Amino acid sequence: MRRGHGSPSASSGTTKGRIPMSNETATPVPLEVGQVRFDAFKSLWLWSMVIPGGVLGPLSVTPATLTASLGMTFLTLCLGHSVGLHRGVIHRTYEAGPVVRGALAYLFVLSGLGGPLSWARLHAVRDHWQNQRDCPPYFAYRHSLARDFVWNLHLRFDAADDRALSRLPPDVMEDRWLRFLERTWPLHVLALAAVTFAVGGPGAVAVCICARTAGGILGHWFVGYVAHVWGSRPHAVPGATESGTNVWLLGVLSFGEGFHNNHHAFAGSARMGLRTHELDLGWLSLRAMEAVGLVRSVRSHRFHGEPSRL
Numbered sequence: 440m441r442r443g444h445g446s447p448s449a450s451s452g453t454t455k456g457r458i459p460m461s462n463e464t465a466t467p468v469p470l471e472v473g474q475v476r477f478d479a480f481k482s483l484w485l486w487s488m489v490i491p492g493g494v495l496g497p498l499s500v501t502p503a504t505l506t507a508s509l510g511m512t513f514l515t516l517c518l519g520h521s522v523g524l525h526r527g528v529i530h531r532t533y534e535a536g537p538v539v540r541g542a543l544a545y546l547f548v549l550s551g552l553g554g555p556l557s558w559a560r561l562h563a564v565r566d567h568w569q570n571q572r573d574c575p576p577y578f579a580y581r582h583s584l585a586r587d588f589v590w591n592l593h594l595r596f597d598a599a600d601d602r603a604l605s606r607l608p609p610d611v612m613e614d615r616w617l618r619f620l621e622r623t624w625p626l627h628v629l630a631l632a633a634v635t636f637a638v639g640g641p642g643a644v645a646v647c648i649c650a651r652t653a654g655g656i657l658g659h660w661f662v663g664y665v666a667h668v669w670g671s672r673p674h675a676v677p678g679a680t681e682s683g684t685n686v687w688l689l690g691v692l693s694f695g696e697g698f699h700n701n702h703h704a705f706a707g708s709a710r711m712g713l714r715t716h717e718l719d720l721g722w723l724s725l726r727a728m729e730a731v732g733l734v735r736s737v738r739s740h741r742f743h744g745e746p747s748r749l
Contacts, residue, residue, distance in 0.1 A: 443539075447630070467577035467590060471599055472568070475577060477569030481553075484625070485592055485656055488551065492650030498576040499642030508647045511549070516655055517694040519546030522728075525696070528617070529559050531608050532709035533725060535736040541616050551628045551652035552579040553660060554621035558609055559603065561596060566706075567603035574680035580667035587664045592656070593739065659696075662689045666699035672702035710739040 467475040523543025526532045535543075544555050552558065568578045576582060578589060604612065611617065620627075632648045639647070670684030682703040689697030695711035696702075698719065702711045710720030728734045 463708055467594075468575040468596070469505075472575055473564075473596055473598040475590070475594050475596050477593060480516070481595060482593040484551075485653070488649045488653040488656065490650045491645050492648075492653040492717045493647035495642070496650035499645045501564050502520075502640070504639065504643050504646040507643070508651045511647060512651055512655070515546050515550035515651075516659075517721055517724055518543060519548070519550050520552060520655075520659070521694045521696055522724055523547050524555055524558060525562075526709050526721065526725070528555060528611060529607065530709075532707060532739075533729070533734045535734045539728075539733050542573055544617060544620060547625070548620050548624045548627050549631055550655050551648075552655060555617050556612060556621040559617075560598075563606040564596065564598050564603040566606055568642050569681040570676075572678065572680060577679050580664065586663060591660050591663070603650070662686075662693045662697050662699075665689060666697050670700070672700050674700055676704055679703070685717070691718045691720075694721040694724075696721070705740050707738055708740045713740065 502553070506525050518732045521582070524547045527535065527543060529539065547555055565578045568574045577596065580587070582590075628648070632644050635643050635647050666684050666686050666689060667681060668684070670686040672682065672684050674682065676682045683699035686697045690699075690712060695717075698711045698713070698717050699716070701713050702708075705713075710719060710722045711717075712722060722739075725734060725737055729737050
């Protein structure tokens, strides 16, 4: 997540372990910050993927459906979410033409995670408050996994004002393609499900659509929680309540997103896995795209013991 205006600094030693929990009865956010409400569609969408994917998916796995599902996972979560939305739309860590940007945004939509603008908006709000000393509990990760499951997968946050949107590139919220995808994103997932049904039948839908989408939603939530609560924290960001953690296994599995302390410290860098052993498939994908001319001006930080400052 994007850090504030202060430069990151290396802590005196790598912090490991679990972050202490605060009072579980704390109000998620004060009213002057915004309101947290139950989101019926968000909850229904999740369980409409989890139940058929969890029940029918294991019974329908074949080499073909598994290969297709893993391939779509790479396209939608690595290229769509991590490269296209997070490192591209939100943080602008590289430059790309409108066709490439639009294609990556469409791959994000096919992940089934949600609309690109609502994700960008929440990301900006979360970044803003995590960089404050008075960060609300909803964004501070000082609560249990069970509470986070409810807060992040079944509720929505409505900000009291738009102050945090200044963290986004100025053209994001007015981008016509992104606005179209924001309005219609479930339809594109359902259209893909219809094509999958026509080609492979209900079993293919259970594996390639339902199980894949459920895994993406739950996986993103789990990585987001763990990479703020457990793991190492080699870089501190002055003035911030939350600066994330690095969790090696989750970093590898999530295409680099689990190296979250690195990202908090250097949000302007397209590279999240800074050290040799931190395998960042999103970064490697970007380098490959740069090599063939799909993207340009990819921003990164050289790492020789300590990362250079922004």
